[in-house]
């Protein structure tokens with residue numbers, strides 16, 4: 716089998732602007748250069764016009780500073796391609812802020828994700844005990860929201876699709892069934908998903924998604940990009956060798972450029 720190249724691109728990188736990451740943006744770029752990467756994409760939590768989850772995102776008027784900082788880093792480090800991305804949440808009414816942001820700034824790509832359902836986190840959280848029906852409804856709602864994000868046409872990539880396994884490690888089969896609904900929608904649109912390595916550093920101890928879902932994504936011919944979800948510079952490119960192994964096991968064989976800047980793996 717042809718050896719799959721290790722990704723030299725990390726498209727999921729946060730900054731201190733979102734209040735829960737540390738380090739100068741320059742330090743993330745320097746780490747990527749140190750690793751020999753050809754590309755890094757910042758994808759900090761997008762600001763919103765309403766009051767949605769202010770603790771985890773930059774303020775609206777900080778976004779132009781974020782953009783200018785990336786522009787300055789591009790000039791300082793021409794040896795690496797630096798992309799301007801964002802990670803944007805799907806929640807009730809998310810569309811208008813995102814449309815305004817995309818219409819105002821030269822954003823290279825948008826990662827869509829769901830972190831909360833009506834204020835309840837979908838991961839990194841000790842959930843209240845729920846009944847079996849409630850758990851199934853919660854997981855179903857999580858995937859419904861991702862599907863709504865896919866159908867909005869506002870995203871290029873869907874992030875950490877099975878992150879909800881954090882709280883429900885014994886619901887693998889149900890999560891897989893729900894993820895298949897999502898992949899069917901993604902397949903219609905040409906979006907990519909991300910292979911996010913941050914789960915290896917956290918309680919689940921495996922990537923988002925795990926191998927079985929990567930295989931399923933392969934069956935649907937869904938392209939995959941790699942992201943570390945770095946919240947500090949040392950996490951840039953973390954465990955990308957393992958990501959490569961998983962992709963290879965799942966039958967991904969080539970890389971290609973995705974819309975038009977992102978380098979994605981393809982079956």
Ligand SMILES: [Zn+2]
Nearest residue numbers: 802828874875
């Ligand atoms: Zn996220």
Ligand SMILES: [Zn+2]
Nearest residue numbers: 727729802944
């Ligand atoms: Zn993130």
